[in-house]
Each structure stands twice: as C-alpha cells, then as structure tokens.
Amino acid sequence: MRCVIARFPFDLTKSGVLESMKGVKPEEVIGASVIIGRRTYPVKQVGQVVTRQDRRDFSAGEVLRAMTQLGFTCRDLSQVAQVARVAASERTLSPLQKASAMLGTPTAA
Numbered sequence: 671m672r673c674v675i676a677r678f679p680f681d682l683t684k685s686g687v688l689e690s691m692k693g694v695k696p697e698e699v700i701g702a703s704v705i706i707g708r709r710t711y712p713v714k715q716v717g718q719v720v721t722r723q724d725r726r727d728f729s730a731g732e733v734l735r736a737m738t739q740l741g742f743t744c745r746d747l748s749q750v751a752q753v754a755r756v757a758a759s760e761r762t763l764s765p766l767q768k769a770s771a772m773l774g775t776p777t778a779a
C-alpha cells in the first residue's frame with residue numbers, strides 16, 4: 671500500500687512492517703502506540719524503523735494512519751489516557767468498597 675509519510679511516498683505492506691520490526695526491542699510507551707505481533711511499540715519508533723527517517727521528520731498521526739490502513743491495532747493518546755484513568759479508579763477502591771458501592775445505600779423502612 672502506498673503511504674505518504676513526511677512528504678515521501680512509501681510502499682508498505684503488513685508483512686514488510688512485521689519483518690522490519692522483527693528483533694526490535696520496544697521502547698516504553700508513553701503516548702500513541704501500535705501493536706505489532708505480540709508487542710506494543712511507540713508510534714514514533716515504528717515510523718523510524720519502517721521509514722529510516724529521523725523521528726522529528728514525521729508526525730505520529732501519519733504513522734498511525736498508515737498502520738491502521740495496513741490492519742495493525744493502534745491506540746492514540748486519548749485511549750491510553752482513558753485506560754490509565756480506569757485502572758487508577760479501580761485501584762483506589764478496595765473489594766469491600768466496590769461491593770458496598772454495588773449494593774447501594776440503605777433506605778429507611
């Protein structure tokens with residue numbers, strides 16, 4: 671598939687991206703990410719490996735668009751933040767507090 675990243679055209683295939691990322695250790699994911707195989711990579715790392723360009727030359731959105739069109743699972747920054755908020759809210763309640771919240775407050779009879 672033909673993609674334009676940083677004003678340069680690239681002919682990318684799903685198998686080509688898988689081959690390029692084989693043996694590449696994922697960096698810590700802070701923002702948007704792409705799941706390739708069983709690993710989650712930061713978008714900028716994928717773009718750098720696939721295009722062989724400096725990370726400052728392209729945007730995360732360009733790489734996300736290309737990887738989504740190729741069929742990879744992508745997560746943008748808002749999805750990552752939402753997952754973190756849900757995980758944080760679940761950690762703050764103890765199992766007893768969760769059960770109490772599910773039962774609700776008693777009513778006067």
